[in-house]
Amino acid sequence: MIKRKIMEQKKILIVEDEVIIADDLKNCLSNFGYNVCDIVSSGEEAIIKAAESNLDLILMDIVLNGEIDGITTARHIYDTYHIPIIYITAYSGNDILSKAIKTNPFGYIIKPFKERELYSTIELALKKYLKEKRISSKYKRAVKRYRQTKKFSSLISEELEKLIQNEVVGQSEQITNVLKQAMTAAKYKNTNVMIVGESGTGKEIVARIIHYASERKENYFCVVNSSAIPETLIESEFFGHVRGAFTGALNNKKGFLEIADKGTLFLDEIADMPIRLQAKLLRVIEDKKITRIGGQKQLAVDFRIISATNKDIFKLVQDNKFRLDLIHRLNTMVIKIPPLRERQDDIEPLFAYYVKKISLELKKPVPDIDPTLINNLKNYEFPGNVRELKNIVENALIHCNKPVLEFSDFSIPNLFPVKKELEEDIKKNEDLSLENMEIQHLRKVLEIAGFNQTRAAGLLKISRDSLIRRLKKYKIKIRKY
Ligand SMILES: Nc1ncnc2c1ncn2[C@@H]1O[C@H](COP(=O)(O)OP(=O)(O)OP(=O)(O)O)[C@@H](O)[C@H]1O
Numbered sequence: 322m323i324k325r326k327i328m329e330q331k332k333i334l335i336v337e338d339e340v341i342i343a344d345d346l347k348n349c350l351s352n353f354g355y356n357v358c359d360i361v362s363s364g365e366e367a368i369i370k371a372a373e374s375n376l377d378l379i380l381m382d383i384v385l386n387g388e389i390d391g392i393t394t395a396r397h398i399y400d401t402y403h404i405p406i407i408y409i410t411a412y413s414g415n416d417i418l419s420k421a422i423k424t425n426p427f428g429y430i431i432k433p434f435k436e437r438e439l440y441s442t443i444e445l446a447l448k449k450y451l452k453e454k455r456i457s458s459k460y461k462r463a464v465k466r467y468r469q470t471k472k473f474s475s476l477i478s479e480e481l482e483k484l485i486q487n488e489v490v491g492q493s494e495q496i497t498n499v500l501k502q503a504m505t506a507a508k509y510k511n512t513n514v515m516i517v518g519e520s521g522t523g524k525e526i527v528a529r530i531i532h533y534a535s536e537r538k539e540n541y542f543c544v545v546n547s548s549a550i551p552e553t554l555i556e557s558e559f560f561g562h563v564r565g566a567f568t569g570a571l572n573n574k575k576g577f578l579e580i581a582d583k584g585t586l587f588l589d590e591i592a593d594m595p596i597r598l599q600a601k602l603l604r605v606i607e608d609k610k611i612t613r614i615g616g617q618k619q620l621a622v623d624f625r626i627i628s629a630t631n632k633d634i635f636k637l638v639q640d641n642k643f644r645l646d647l648i649h650r651l652n653t654m655v656i657k658i659p660p661l662r663e664r665q666d667d668i669e670p671l672f673a674y675y676v677k678k679i680s681l682e683l684k685k686p687v688p689d690i691d692p693t694l695i696n697n698l699k700n701y702e703f704p705g706n707v708r709e710l711k712n713i714v715e716n717a718l719i720h721c722n723k724p725v726l727e728f729s730d731f732s733i734p735n736l737f738p739v740k741k742e743l744e745e746d747i748k749k750n751e752d753l754s755l756e757n758m759e760i761q762h763l764r765k766v767l768e769i770a771g772f773n774q775t776r777a778a779g780l781l782k783i784s785r786d787s788l789i790r791r792l793k794k795y796k797i798k799i800r801k802y
């Protein structure tokens with residue numbers, strides 16, 4: 322007979338309304354070496370015992386004396402006191418079983434019970450419970466540590482946040498540097514600024530910061546994405562028109578350049594600006610004067626241009642798609658926002674910020690964050706940068722109702738992205754096997770050696786016989802000139 326040592330005797334409460342069965346259970350458990358601390362016959366008494374005694378386990382009958390049944394009692398005790406419960410019942414019907422399962426029991430024994438089954442169920446339950454307890458306390462400690470060490474604050478003033486309608490979060494040296502440059506740009510209200518960075522890095526936020534921290538903040542921040550405007554309308558959108566200038570011009574209309582007067586013209590996706598408009602823009606930047614289409618009068622305009630691009634604009638110059646002279650007017654100051662993967666210190670504060678913000682928006686309780694989750698995210702490339710981070714948080718929060726967010730709650734496409742070129746090769750279905758590489762290499766060297774086997778073997782630093790063996794193996798024919 323296996324017996325628990327006195328030292329580690331576990332305290333068990335029996336909740337059973339049939340005296341004979343209760344006594345039988347008690348004898349059996351005592352023989353196994355457990356400490357049966359009490360026998361009660363109702364749910365009410367069981368709840369009082371659970372609150373008073375330091376119990377390790379409860380054996381619970383389902384039909385009991387008193388007002389509440391065993392399942393209701395079990396649910397209350399487990400939720401409140403976290404004591405593991407094993408049902409021991411004469412009922413094996415599906416509806417009772419499915420009701421009982423919902424209370425997450427640690428076992429379900431049908432009466433009349435078998436001694437061995439009782440023992441193994443209790444031992445398994447105790448072990449499982451111990452493991453759960455260990456994980457949960459380790460977890461609680463980690464979350465507490467995480468909360469104590471991480472207090473994130475926004476990088477800009479509350480006033481500026483209100484104006485740009487965005488908080489700016491981060492703690493990396495790179496993002497701090499970007500903000501410093503933005504503040505410098507804000508001081509020089511006439512300097513044109515070009516912001517470069519991958520999609521979703523925060524170019525528009527930085528542009529807004531420059532505008533709203535500058536003397537121009539009382540006037541318009543006029544956002545223009547010229548690639549989104551049809552070619553036929555683009556000139557009138559930029560310069561405006563007078564009534565009757567063309568069919569459909571029913572009224573006088575201000576263009577962007579006029580709207581942005583005394584304010585800022587934000588040219589988003591500047592690389593997509595049609596070349597014809599580039600020439601006109603260049604003139605306006607020089608003269609600071611515009612004429613509406615169909616109009617006579619020249620109007621003086623005073624604006625600063627902030628442009629943004631995620632493309633290599635100098636490459637477009639080589640392809641004659643962008644004017645170099647325009648670049649030189651636009652990039653008096655250049656602010657480069659590094660991609661998120663190059664400023665990993667920002668991942669954690671951004672993540673915590675968006676978890677909180679989006680939970681509140683979704684009217685859900687703010688979950689804790691599993692501390693290991695952040696390290697996992699740091700291995701991800703974030704091709705869509707902060708926008709992507711925001712999206713994956715939102716997606717996880719919509720689908721997850723747990724108190725703690727874990728890595729498994731995120732649908733991240735590829736944690737360890739394959740290098741771009743390799744991806745291309747795979748897309749092209751290229752054969753990347755070593756064998757294929759060897760065949761290609763042998764062919765190349767043979768060609769270099771003018772198909773002279775001795776010379777080729779020399780270049781390959783193998784014997785001529787070894788070369789011939791390989792050529793045979795791969796059925797490579799020697800071509801002669
Ligand atoms: N430091 C940051 N703190 C908080 N949110 C940020 C930060 N940087 C970017 N975001 C958020 O990420 C999203 C993308 O930012 P933004 O639109 O400024 O990027 P972008 O560089 O202009 O992208 P695109 O090239 O695609 O136009 C926005 O929802 C923005 O609020």
Ligand SMILES: [Mg+2]
Nearest residue numbers: 524525589629
């Ligand atoms: Mg943008």
